[in-house]
Amino acid sequence: MPESIRHTHALVLFSGGQDSTTCLAHALARFERVETVGFDYGQRHRVELDARQAVLRELRAAFPARAARLGEDHMLDLAVLGAVSETSLTRDMAFRMEANGLPNTFVPG
Known part of the structure; x- marks a missing residue:
């Protein structure tokens, strides 16, 4: 990458x-901004999603120098994936391997 191109933002x-x-x-x-x-x-299993805001809040409190770099948090609703796929992540079913070789925890897309 040329020295003149420096990425300063991350998602x-x-x-x-x-x-x-x-x-x-x-x-x-x-x-500089994330x-x-x-x-x-x-x-x-929403444990991690439920923890997102608490983790962000703790990061801001514990690391104030980094908190200034922490920008907006975006949550995208992709519930349509659960509507069009049957996986144990989105449906009440036991874990198993499918005929296509993928586990039923695999979420397409």
Whole structure:
């Protein structure tokens, strides 16, 4: 990449879980402005999505120097995925492997 092109903004896919929180911390250390985006596809286990705002609030409180870089949080409603697919993430069913070799936890798209 040419030296004249420097990316200063980042968008982090943020579920509120440990992996995406680590990615967010990494982005906050590298970029001037970081926004977050999450996807609500009607998942049954909403623990991470429910934790998103608490994690963001704690990051802002614990790291005020980084908090200034943390921009808007976006939550996209993708409930249509749950309506068009049958997975154990969106329906009350047990985990199993499908005939196509994918687990029924796989969410298309």
